[in-house]
Amino acid sequence: MRSGNEPDSPAQPDITSLIPLVRRVVGARVHEATVAEDLVQETLTRVLATAPRVEPGLLESYAIVTARNVVSSLWREQDRHRRNQHRVVDLRPPDPPDTDLLASEEQGAVTRALAQLSERERHLLLAHEVNGRDTRSLAGEQGSTAGAVAAQLNRIRARLRVEYLLALDNAEPPTDRCRPVLLALSGGDRRRQREVDAGRHLLECELCARLSSPLLERGRQGRDDEVCIPIHSDGDIVAARQAARELAARLGFSRTDLTLIATAVSEVARNIVRFAEAGEVVVELLERPRPGVRVVARDTGPGIADVEQAMRDGYSTYHGLGLGLPGARRLMDEFAVASELGRGTTVTMTKWRRR
Amino acid sequence: MSYDQDLMETASGTRTSSGGRSAGSGTGPGSDEDELLPQLVAHLREHRTKLRQEWAERIQSSGLLHAMTPQEMTAETTSVYDNYVEVLETGSVEALQRYARDLSERIIPRGVETHEVVGIVLLLRDVLARSLFEKYQRDFGMLNRVLDAYEPAANRIANTVAVSFVDERERVIRQQQDSIRELSTPVLPVRERLLILPIIGVLDSERARQLTEQLLTGIRTHRAKVVVIDITGVPDVDEAVADHLVRTVDASRLMGASVIITGLSPEIAQTLVTIGVDLSKMDTIGDLQGGLEEAERLLGFSVTRGDGVSGP
Amino acid sequence: MTPGPKLVSILRQGPYLIASVHTALDDTQMTRFQEDLIEQIGRHRSRGVIIDVAALDVLDSFATRTLRTIGEIARLRGARTIIVGIQPEVAFAIVSLGMSTGSLETALDLEEGLTYLDGPTWREPDRARAAR
Ligand SMILES: [Zn+2]
Numbered sequence: 001m002r003s004g005n006e007p008d009s010p011a012q013p014d015i016t017s018l019i020p021l022v023r024r025v026v027g028a029r030v031h032e033a034t035v036a037e038d039l040v041q042e043t044l045t046r047v048l049a050t051a052p053r054v055e056p057g058l059l060e061s062y063a064i065v066t067a068r069n070v071v072s073s074l075w076r077e078q079d080r081h082r083r084n085q086h087r088v089v090d091l092r093p094p095d096p097p098d099t100d101l102l103a104s105e106e107q108g109a110v111t112r113a114l115a116q117l118s119e120r121e122r123h124l125l126l127a128h129e130v131n132g133r134d135t136r137s138l139a140g141e142q143g144s145t146a147g148a149v150a151a152q153l154n155r156i157r158a159r160l161r162v163e164y165l166l167a168l169d170n171a172e173p174p175t176d177r178c179r180p181v182l183l184a185l186s187g188g189d190r191r192r193q194r195e196v197d198a199g200r201h202l203l204e205c206e207l208c209a210r211l212s213s214p215l216l217e218r219g220r221q222g223r224d225d226e227v228c229i230p231i232h233s234d235g236d237i238v239a240a241r242q243a244a245r246e247l248a249a250r251l252g253f254s255r256t257d258l259t260l261i262a263t264a265v266s267e268v269a270r271n272i273v274r275f276a277e278a279g280e281v282v283v284e285l286l287e288r289p290r291p292g293v294r295v296v297a298r299d300t301g302p303g304i305a306d307v308e309q310a311m312r313d314g315y316s317t318y319h320g321l322g323l324g325l326p327g328a329r330r331l332m333d334e335f336a337v338a339s340e341l342g343r344g345t346t347v348t349m350t351k352w353r354r355r
Numbered sequence: 356m357s358y359d360q361d362l363m364e365t366a367s368g369t370r371t372s373s374g375g376r377s378a379g380s381g382t383g384p385g386s387d388e389d390e391l392l393p394q395l396v397a398h399l400r401e402h403r404t405k406l407r408q409e410w411a412e413r414i415q416s417s418g419l420l421h422a423m424t425p426q427e428m429t430a431e432t433t434s435v436y437d438n439y440v441e442v443l444e445t446g447s448v449e450a451l452q453r454y455a456r457d458l459s460e461r462i463i464p465r466g467v468e469t470h471e472v473v474g475i476v477l478l479l480r481d482v483l484a485r486s487l488f489e490k491y492q493r494d495f496g497m498l499n500r501v502l503d504a505y506e507p508a509a510n511r512i513a514n515t516v517a518v519s520f521v522d523e524r525e526r527v528i529r530q531q532q533d534s535i536r537e538l539s540t541p542v543l544p545v546r547e548r549l550l551i552l553p554i555i556g557v558l559d560s561e562r563a564r565q566l567t568e569q570l571l572t573g574i575r576t577h578r579a580k581v582v583v584i585d586i587t588g589v590p591d592v593d594e595a596v597a598d599h600l601v602r603t604v605d606a607s608r609l610m611g612a613s614v615i616i617t618g619l620s621p622e623i624a625q626t627l628v629t630i631g632v633d634l635s636k637m638d639t640i641g642d643l644q645g646g647l648e649e650a651e652r653l654l655g656f657s658v659t660r661g662d663g664v665s666g667p
Numbered sequence: 668m669t670p671g672p673k674l675v676s677i678l679r680q681g682p683y684l685i686a687s688v689h690t691a692l693d694d695t696q697m698t699r700f701q702e703d704l705i706e707q708i709g710r711h712r713s714r715g716v717i718i719d720v721a722a723l724d725v726l727d728s729f730a731t732r733t734l735r736t737i738g739e740i741a742r743l744r745g746a747r748t749i750i751v752g753i754q755p756e757v758a759f760a761i762v763s764l765g766m767s768t769g770s771l772e773t774a775l776d777l778e779e780g781l782t783y784l785d786g787p788t789w790r791e792p793d794r795a796r797a798a799r
Contacts, residue, residue, distance in 0.1 A: 016477070017510045020503070136693070145690070234693035241725055242691070256568060259724065259756035263764060266727040270694070327728055327764040354561070571755030578775055606758035609768060611751070611775040 018047065018063045025067040030074070039074065043067045050216040054198075055190035061199035062216070065209035113163035121156045128153055136235025146239035147246055150227070158187035165211050177201055178208050185215045225250075225285040229269075231299075232278055237269040240281040247283050248293040251353055261293060261351050264331040268297040268347050271324045276301020276344065292352040295332075303341040311337065391504040396444040398490060399483060407436045410475075410482045417478065419471045431461070439479060443508055451512060455519035463520075463527055473517045480509040542573035548580040549650055550612075553643070555588030563599040570603060574612045581650040582607055585643045587618025597626045604637065613653055614638060617646035675700050677707055682714040683784060684746075685777070689722055697733050705740050713746050715784040719777055721752030731766045738770055748772065751780040 022043050023036075030036040047063045054062055114122055127133045135146040135153070142149065162182040166173065173179055181201045184192035193199075202209050227247055229240040241262040248261050265281060272279035279299030286292040304310045311326050325347070329335040332349040339345040399406065411432045414420055420428060438454045462472060487505060491498035543551045552570055574582065584604070592600070604614045616639045619627075627634060640646045674696055677686045686704055708716060718734065720726065726734075738748040751774045753761075761768065774780040 017514060019510070020506055234695045238691050238693050241727075245724070254568070256564075256756045256759055259754075259760045260763060262725045263727050263760045266725055266729075267764075270727070270729060273694075324728070327766075330765055331760065331763055354564070567759060568755070571759060575755060575775070578779075580775075580779075602759060602762045605762040605768065606755070609750075609753050609758035609761060609771070609773050610755065611753075611773045611779060 018044065018060065021060065022047075022063055022067050025064055026071060029071045035074075039067070039070050043070050046070070046213070046217060053188040053190075053216055054185075055193045058193055058199040058202075061202045062212065065202045065212060069210065069213055109164050109167035112167040113160055116163040117156065117159065121159075124149070124153065125156050125160070134230065134232060134236050135239045136233075139239075140235075145242065146235070147242040150229075150239065150243055151246075155187065158183060161186045161215060162211075165214060169207070169211070171207055174207060175201075175205060178205060181205075181208055182211060182215065185212055188216075226282065228280055228282045230278075230280050231269050231272045231297075234273060237266055237273060240269040240283075241265040244281075244283045244293070244295060247285060248351075251285055251291050251293065253293070253351075253353055257351060257353070260331040261295070264328040264349060264351075265295055265297075267324045267328040267331075268295065268349070271345075271347070272297060272299045272301070274324075275299065275304075279344070286350070290352055292333075292350055294348065294350045297347040298344065299346075300344040303343055304337070304339040304345055305341060307337050307339050391501055392443060392446065392508065395487065395501065395505055396440055398487070399440050399443070402486060403436065403440075406482055406486055407432055410436065410479050413478045413482060414475050417474065419474050419478075420467065422467065435475075436479070439476075439512065442512055446508065451515050452519065455512075455516045456523065458516060459520045459523035463524055469517070469520055469524065472520045473513065476513045476516050480513060483509070542569050542577075544573075544577045544579075545647070548578060548654060550574065550577055550579045550582045551585065551643075551647075552582060553585040553588065558589055558592050558596050558600075560595055560599065563596045563603075567599065567603045567606070571606055571610065574607060574610050579612050581613045581615065581653050583615045583617060583643070583646045583650050585617045585646065586620075586623065587643065589618075589620070589623065591620075591622050592626055594626060594630050597623065597632075598630050601627070601630075601632050601637075615640055615646045615649055615653075617641065617643045675703075677704060679707075679711055679713075682712075683781070684708060684711065684713045684716045685719070686716065687719040687722070691723065691725065692730070694729055697730055701733050701737050704737060705744075708741055708744055708746050716741055716746050716748045717777060717780040717784070718748065718750050719752045719780075720750060720757075721754065721776070723757065724754065726753070726757050726761055728764060728766060731761055731764075731768070731771075735769065735771055738772070742770075747784060749774050749780045749783055751776050 019040070022040050026036050026039045026043065030039060043063065043066050046066050047059065050062070051059065117125070124138060127138060128135070135149040139146045139149045144152075162179065165182075173182075177196065178201075180192075180196045181198045183189075184196055184198055202212055225247070227243045229236060229243055231237070231240060244265040245258050245262040248258055253261065265283070269281050272281070276299030279297065279301070282296045282298075284294045284296070286294055311329065325337065328347070328349060332351050334348075334350040336348045337345065338348075411428060414428070414432070420431075423431065435458060438457075442451045442454050458472070484502065484505065487501055488498065491501050543553070545551050550570075550573055552566070554566065558566075570582065570584075573579065604616070607614045614637075616637060618641075619639050624634065627637075638649075640649055674690055674692060675686060675688050677684055679685075684704070684707055686700075688700070692700060704716065704718075707713070716737075718737070720734075723730070734748075734750055738750075741748045749772045753773060772783070774783050
């Protein structure tokens with residue numbers, strides 16, 4: 001951070017102002033300067049990585065609890081090291097049975113977490129994740145829309161993550177504010193984080209402080225700025241374009257642009273259903289080089305023999321439709337097709353938000 | 356329930372120091388700062404030439420401010436350096452804000468981006484920090500105190516500059532947009548079910564886009580049956596804008612409105628033909644007067660028929 | 668169609684059919700709608716059909732093509748088809764997509780569509796050429 005070699009740090013000017021704070025927190029616990037500095041860097045890296053998922057007012061509190069977590073994990077490490085020093089001769093990692101134990105513990109945690117969900121939530125989640133039912137058909141069953149079902153699934157997953165961590169920790173939340181706070185963190189819902197004053201609670205509650213890291217630092221999977229819609233049938237085309245519209249709307253695209261994006265997604269998703277039978281559409285929000293939305297449509301179909309020809313208007317290999325690719329290209333700002341015979345096709349297209 | 360008292364103090368302490376010097380008092384959490392800053396400032400003044408030079412080199416090697424000539428760079432960096440030190444010295448919020456505003460106003464017209472401004476201020480912060488490090492490296496305790504005093508002050512400057520720069524930029528952009536909007540075209544409801552859209556001035560993509568949204572939503576709110584687009588005042592358009600115009604006309608038809616285009620210049624007609632528009636399918640009439648007469652006639656009876664678009 | 672909320676309603680009003688699409692349809696549902704509508708045109712010997720698509724936030728190439736097909740088949744059966752309620756953004760997307768909207772007759776809304784059906788039949792716009 002201090003090297004100043006990155007001129008694009010302005011996007012997070014608040015991070016630099018966290019440095020002295022983090023230094024003080026770490027410095028109060030770790031006295032060896034080089035170790036402390038390493039921990040400061042690690043803390044800042046973690047905070048930086050989660051910054052987009054937390055509301056700005058929470059950043060300071062989150063930096064404090066992260067610094068605290070980082071320090072205590074160092075202590076645990078040192079402790080383990082001390083305890084293991086007598087077996088210097090045998091530096092192999094401790095007994096494999098631990099792994100089994102760990103696995104069964106996790107299994108149990110998942111079961112207990114699932115038990116916390118309502119019958120209806122559990123049914124919906126399992127139908128989607130385990131039985132592979134698409135959101136469209138679930139929506140039909142519920143008398144709802146595919147977009148609403150997708151949002152519902154996201155909320156259920158966020159809850160499941162919370163319940164799972166609680167079960168794994170064998171912990172019952174000490175206050176009735178814990179669950180709402182953990183849920184807001186898990187869903188990456190910044191408005192809700194502000195409403196429940198998550199920042200303050202993290203400083204006051206040891207349990208939530210500890211669980212905040214795994215909730216906020218989980219990887220790409222479950223990111224709230226990306227959705228992936230499996231495409232198998234007609235219904236998924238509608239689900240994909242609705243999900244794309246909902247996600248892109250968060251970036252403040254104009255209504256016209258939202259409609260262009262949704263229409264383009266509809267075209268490429270239909271190509272998958274018609275040509276390849278199975279594939280997926282991934283919609284992702286971009287921050288750099290400027291705000292925008294990227295759509296990647298992949299399939300494992302037969303591939304396109306002549307991409308150039310397929311991009312020409314009027315080209316059609318199935319009844320009545322030739323506009324798929326060239327049409328979608330006209331609606332987006334950037335468009336690329338990669339295809340390999342026998343392997344499949346990937347269409348990548350981007351629309352940038354206008355100022 | 357474990358509640359770290361010292362952590363809460365740290366947190367609130369930071370808040371005080373980052374919001375705080377406006378009162379200008381020498382007591383409280385900032386007193387170490389107040390005692391050390393004069394020493395700092397003296398050091399920075401003493402090595403002004405060398406440090407400024409070093410900073411300018413860092414700016415160049417980072418590829419920042421490449422829009423400026425070397426002379427401009429020297430002038431700007433000198434003035435920014437002096438002001439920076441002054442703000443460190445006085446610590447007054449007004450001076451800091453004045454400095455940031457001044458910097459933004461001078462620098463925005465040169466097409467400097469936000470990341471560049473923040474980048475150069477952060478570079479200056481680091482160049483100065485390094486020089487302090489060298490000066491005090493033998494006395495570790497002193498070094499820590501000096502850096503603790505310097506860092507919040509320096510970060511405060513960087514943050515204020517960033518915020519002010521973004522504000523100023525937004526203001527400039529808003530101003531530009533307002534003047535564009537003034538220039539750009541209102542959708543005029545002339546009489547029931549009839550809209551006129553007189554376009555005057557240069558049509559670029561951004562304006563064409565605004566125009567489309569205005570017109571299409573205008574059709575719905577005024578329940579328009581006929582639209583006259585008069586482009587007598589448009590000197591020329593490029594192909595992208597011409598294409599956009601054609602899409603707008605076709606989209607209007609899909610909403611149930613007939614479109615008449617008046618004042619089509621030979622140049623624009625040529626561009627339309629170049630992008631493959633079949634002019635015989637567009638309802639074009641020489642001048643606005645003729646267009647209005649035609650519109651009235653159309654309002655007597657009408658159903659629209661979406662004519663083919665330029666494509667297949 | 669699948670149980671649950673009604674996707675489309677087709678009402679008979681005198682010599683006309685008024686079809687309203689209430690929610691996004693997938694391709695299968697769209698095709699089913701086409702068949703239902705054509706069948707009813709024949710059964711009721713309708714002279715005009717209005718399709719209200721105001722509730723749709725996307726009309727992609729398949730949907731637009733289906734509407735066009737309905738119009739063409741209906742014409743062969745002696746009925747005029749008018750599409751009403753296309754949203755501004757949707758209209759712009761359809762033309763941006765490059766769809767030929769050739770034979771589609773459109774009107775602003777239901778009321779306007781009915782006025783058209785009751786009015787004189789459509790004539791080719793000859794006035795533009797004449798005035799130039
Ligand atoms: Zn808690």
